Amino acid sequence: MSKRTDVNELGEFGLIEHLTHNIKLKNKSSLKGIGDDAAVLDYGDKMVVVSTDILSEGIHFDLMYMPLKHLGYKSVVVNLSDIYSMNAIPKQITISLAFSNRFSVEALEEFYEGVKAACDFYHVDLVGGDTTSSLKGLFISITAIGEGQKDTLAYRNGAKEGDILCLTGDLGAAYLGLQILEREKQIYLSNPGVQPDLGSNEYIIGRQLKPEARKDMITEFFPKAGLVPTSMIDISDGLASELFHICHASGVGAILNEGGVPIRPDVEEQAIAFKLDPITCALSGGEDYELLFSVAPEDLEKVKYMPDIYICGEIVGKEEGIKLHTKGGNIHPLKAQGWVHFGND
Ligand code: ADP
Ligand code: MG
Numbered sequence: 001m002s003k004r005t006d007v008n009e010l011g012e013f014g015l016i017e018h019l020t021h022n023i024k025l026k027n028k029s030s031l032k033g034i035g036d037d038a039a040v041l042d043y044g045d046k047m048v049v050v051s052t053d054i055l056s057e058g059i060h061f062d063l064m065y066m067p068l069k070h071l072g073y074k075s076v077v078v079n080l081s082d083i084y085s086m087n088a089i090p091k092q093i094t095i096s097l098a099f100s101n102r103f104s105v106e107a108l109e110e111f112y113e114g115v116k117a118a119c120d121f122y123h124v125d126l127v128g129g130d131t132t133s134s135l136k137g138l139f140i141s142i143t144a145i146g147e148g149q150k151d152t153l154a155y156r157n158g159a160k161e162g163d164i165l166c167l168t169g170d171l172g173a174a175y176l177g178l179q180i181l182e183r184e185k186q187i188y189l190s191n192p193g194v195q196p197d198l199g200s201n202e203y204i205i206g207r208q209l210k211p212e213a214r215k216d217m218i219t220e221f222f223p224k225a226g227l228v229p230t231s232m233i234d235i236s237d238g239l240a241s242e243l244f245h246i247c248h249a250s251g252v253g254a255i256l257n258e259g260g261v262p263i264r265p266d267v268e269e270q271a272i273a274f275k276l277d278p279i280t281c282a283l284s285g286g287e288d289y290e291l292l293f294s295v296a297p298e299d300l301e302k303v304k305y306m307p308d309i310y311i312c313g314e315i316v317g318k319e320e321g322i323k324l325h326t327k328g329g330n331i332h333p334l335k336a337q338g339w340v341h342f343g344n345d
Contacts, residue, residue: 035249036156037082037233038146047153049146051082057137064188065181068107070209071140072114078236079144080122081213081289085234086155088148089219090122095129098139122215154232154293159250163230163294165313166303168214170262171239172278175285176270177201177208204270211289221309225302229293238286243322244336246292253320256334258327260312283324283334 007015016034025033031047032040038051055061055075063071076093083090095115099108119126124144184196198205213234222228231250233242239261247254263271263278271278294315295303303309313325324334 032155037085038088038144040086040148040153042150047088047148047150049083049086049088049148049153050143051079052141052143053079053082055140055142057139062181062185063138064185066209068110069114069117072111072116073118074114074209074211075140075142076115076118076122076124076144077211077213078289079142080118080124080146080215081234081236083144083146084213084215084218085232085291086146086148086153087218087222087229087232088146088153090124090144090146092125092127092145093119094127094143096131096141097129098132098134100134100136100138103138122213152228154229156231156233156246156249157251158229159231159246159252159254159294159315160296161252161315161317162297163315164297164300164303164311165243165254165256165315166229166293166295167235167239167260167262167290167310167312168217168293169288169290169308169310170264170267171235171288171290172263172271172281172285173204173207173267174211174287174289175208175238175281176267176274176276177205178287179274179276180205180270181208201266201270203264204267207288211287213289214291217291217308221306225306227295227299227302227306229295232291232293235288235290235292236286238282238284238336239292240283240334241286241336242292243334246294247315247318247322250315251318253316253318253322254313255316255320255323255325255331256313257325259325260310262310262312279326 010018020034023034029042030039031042038049041048041050057063061071079093080090097108115126118124180198180201184198187194188196231246233246235242239256243254243256258279261279261282263282267281268278271281303311322334323331325331
């Protein structure tokens with residue numbers, strides 16, 4: 001009998017590494033291949049940055065609480081976020097869709113309204129894609145293309161011992177927004193007459209349904225301050241797992257200060273209402289699409305007074321590992337628990 005290995009044995013990143021470890025880049029223009037938020041292509045004057053993502057119904061989104069217009073908007077934003085996280089500026093996207101006959105023209109129009117709104121807001125052109133059918137459900141694949149300069153791109157692998165770790169905004173809300181929406185869905189399923197109780201959690205639910213990418217940092221604040229991060233990643237899977245990516249790629253360790261991780265009071269309150277530890281929501285929650293980046297110590301002055309920047313730790317030697325310095329003064333190893341998307345179907 002031939003061997004059958006379950007993909008869960010390798011995990012998402014193990015699988016990618018397993019499938020692609022023997023791929024060698026043949027073209028001089030392929031400056032950066034697999035292993036960062038986006039690939040970087042060197043075409044002379046400008047660097048072309050490319051990133052692609054799939055969103056699959058029932059795994060990444062649930063149409064019971066995700067309006068199609070929001071889904072269109074979010075699908076674009078999550079891709080643009082990967083381009084910004086390279087310190088590059090997105091310019092074009094392509095969209096490929098596969099959908100079952102459950103989806104009407106009107107439904108798809110709604111999705112495209114969201115796509116167009118995001119393209120307008122982020123000043124990005126939709127330049128192509130593909131359309132096909134699926135047996136079941138909606139699949140969305142978006143490729144984002146952006147431009148950057150060779151000497152100012154920010155990779156995952158540039159963090160150095162002594163660098164300062166920074167965040168662009170508060171964390172944990174998107175995950176809690178999802179918990180609220182899931183709770184209301186379950187109540188609705190068992191009693192369709194009951195109206196959803198979304199409470200006064202506009203911000204928290206908004207972070208889940210209508211996230212934004214940090215265009216302002218990349219196009220305004222960083223260039224104005226003359227700041228080039230030594231490494232950067234966007235927070236799609238949770239702060240802990242993104243910090244692991246930076247540390248592994250850079251060959252360094254890190255100390256994350258719990259007190260430096262911004263969590264809004266309403267988010268904290270909501271976490272506690274769900275009997276969750278707020279810092280766990282920030283560390284493992286994901287989907288906040290903020291940027292985690294490191295800066296050289298001499299650039300501290302540049303970030304110190306920048307709006308919406310939070311200093312949350314420092315890069316240390318690899319041998320020191322990746323640790324969390326809690327508010328209570330304890331230091332213990334950080335666990336990376338990003339989201340595993342492989343189901344059991
Ligand atoms: P992100 O979380 O930022 O979307 P991923 O974890 O999906 O990034 O991907 C990590 C790296 O692996 C990226 O460089 C991505 O392009 C690459 N990658 C992901 N899936 C595949 C695949 N099936 N084949 C080749 N490369 C892949
Ligand atoms: Mg990413």
